[in-house]
Amino acid sequence: MSSTNGSAKSESKLGPKNVPTAEGKKTDELLDKHDKYEFGGPAGVTAMMIGFPLLMYYLWICLWFYDGQLVFPHSVEEIKPFLLDMWAHVRDDASPNLYAWKVYSGLMAYELLLALVLPGYMQEGLPVPSLGYKTLMYNCNASACVYTTMATAAILHYTHIFRLTEIIDNYGHIMSVAMIYGFAVSFGMYFLTVLRGEQIRMSGNFIYDVFMGACLNPRIGSVDLKMWAEVRIPWVINFFLAVSGACKQYEQYGYVTPNMAFMVLATWLYLNACAKGEECIPQTWDMFHEKWGFMVIFWNFAGVPFTYVYSVVYMASHDPSKYQFSTPTYILLYLTLLTAYSIFDTSMSQKSRFKMQCQGITTFRKAFPQLPWGTIKNPKFIQTAHGNRLLISGWWQFARKPNYTADWVQSFTWGLVVGGASPIPYFYSVFFITVLIHRCGRDFERCSIKYGKDWDRYCSIVKYKFIPGIY
Template sequence: MSAVASEPAGLRQRNVSGNRSNGATISDEGKKTDLLLDSHVEYEFGGPWGVVAIMTGFPILMYYLWICLVFYDGQLVRPDSMDDFKPFLFRMWEHIRQDASPNAYAWKVYTGLIAYQLLLAWIVPGYMQEGLPVPSLGYKTLMYKCNAVWCIYITMVTAAVLHTTGIFRMTEIIDNFGHLMTVAMIYGFGVAFGMYFLTVATGNQIRMSGSFIYDVFMGACLNPRLGPVDLKMWLEVRIPWVIVFFMSVSGACKQYEQYGSVTPNMAFMCLATWLYLNACGKGEELIPQTWDMFHEKWGFLVIFWNFAGVPFSYIYSVVYMASHDPSNYRFSTPTYVLLYSTLLTAYYIWDTSMSQKSRFKMQTQGIFSYRKTFPQLPWGTVKNPSFIQTAHGNRLLTDGWWKYSRKPNYVADWIMSLTWGLVVGACSPIPYFYSVFFIVVLIHRCGRDFERCAFKYGKDWDRYCSVVKYKFIPGIY
């Protein structure tokens, strides 16, 4: 294991003997492990047949849930009998054909958003953040232009001007949900397949399995860029969460036009989606330190999900409230207090835990710089944090929220997703799709993550698990 002369300021090591190394300095054994991890070893998601099922099944599920939500009072419908099966499918198809066609209006709106967000990402000045060393690039680091926070608020001002002048009314977003969803799906499929063919044609593919459809799903490229814009980070922040926020604003505008006021429930969703969007923008410099940027390739799994999955399946509560009388989901004042308090508490833990982990990695690299974007919450940075130095060369944080759980951010994130369903109470099961689907995703992702960590760090991972005993909820699991 390589040794360095000095330790980055503000870090302390826990229970480690032997030489100490900078977390950005990888040992020879660590490089061998990284080489294995950075190659295709085994299939995930059920292999080629599994990803085909996901790529076909999930869009169908999105259409079905939307139809139930809008046309069947938010209740899950099914054929009355086997004789009704074909008529049932025909009714479903007619809803898609008439109310979710990829019409010219939807193409104009969705493409306009993409073009505007790309333009802003390109031209707006931003903070330059160094990422983690990338094994497939010989441990070189990439620079990321972080200007999302300014781009987001420029977009908000633009939307306000368009709405108040009548050029583009915000209510049109929720009114054209089905049409926009179909266009988003087409973008998801088109970009995923297009990027695969472009990457292979230019010889930049990595970690390939040899199965065409599986490699389209997982991706062929790692760090695609368009000028100064890192497309993977751009898509993760600028499209899904911008749409989610404006979908909530659109629902609030529709409610106000219909009833003359906005319910606390809809206001809750505006706050919840703003918190998430603003967090992505104000902490954008932390994203290059995440697994998504460092390891996950840019394939259908990420592309479709950000173009279509997140913005059109996480926001069902808003779609329900925008099409139903508020008396269906009116709560008592104590219930609203509890709901808002739960959201804000979970948000605080999620925001600060994400910040602690990413800033710890930046401290390890010696590239940490404090950005004064709003809001910077207390305990977002752990001073003099404890950690476990691994033989690989990386460090495992054992301080802050991360001494109580191996995934405190996941727990808080899931609780926030649950409140997005609770906001409509028991009116419909469909708004709970986000939290149900999300917990499945998180458990699966944790399994992938813990398996890689066990392989990557060996006995050091066992030692880490003995210090941080709980996977999710401290004292429980």
């Protein structure tokens, strides 16, 4: 590795572990306290907690019952009939029935059981300021869990115990159950954490603290619930929704369209990336700093799985003639996805493995597929007065968030796969870019406080946030 303090100099050894200095610890103490409201404060988070589930219902109804087009009342007189029609679809086609409870609860229980019993790769996390810089160990067995789940699903499908087509056919019902889980776990974890006296970084406002969360690293045995929910629930559901859509097409038409096959590939790539690179997740902001509240819980349990694959919902309910492309267009679409995925995969790996190197970890897990340039040899970095090191090598020499850019391009292709047939599948990419820009603002503000002049120096070297030469 080489450090940059005005000019680069080579180091023959990794040097001391990436631990904060006395000055850095003082800054961490300030950052680990609530000092201001985010997301518009209590009023803003209340609006999101009410509004987002309503939006999910609305977009699903438009996809399934209104030819994928956005519908709305054109006059005051039409408002009441419009709302009654929306409610009728929720009541009749998205009721949280017993079947949906069995399916969703069964998946949750099975994934938790697998996480508890299957062997995995033990990975040390980053030092956590609120735990006195203690590091936690994570049992990274997502790959074993995911492929065991796939094998189980295949057996259930072919033995007709549980046909995979039933997932997409019961989309609305399962989505409602997922929402109920999101709310119940969010409020339940808040009360449990407060009762146990383990809350951190609290504002004192009830609804805001439920939204942001009270606990940082809740666990059941060896399972870190926050990491488990991030990997095992949303992306598993996304993948199986795509597979369900493909099965439904095959049963209806005798073939699977290139568009639906694209979504099966895209969701598998993302799920597999999370599973095979699970040891990198403990090094992320989500694990290190973000609390486990409604914002994260609801999004993992309901938001991600039931808003990111609207293209699958559209294709499963519409004739393939509505979204057919030419062969060159298909080739370009697939190449765009694979290119974006490779940059996403390797940039995430580079940053996470750099953080591991800074902790003195030099042996890395190998899982399929291992893409070239996932680990940087002799990376350049800025040594900060805080004690941390800021990477300026690999993809990270070109932009401060190259992984976000590649991730967003993937999300955009998930909408492009239906072309102009419906605007709703583009919701993912539109929402996602809003989230990424907001998240970057939070992250960069925190880094500016944490690193001071060193952050200014870093920004002078890595000038662009997302796209080199543009932004």
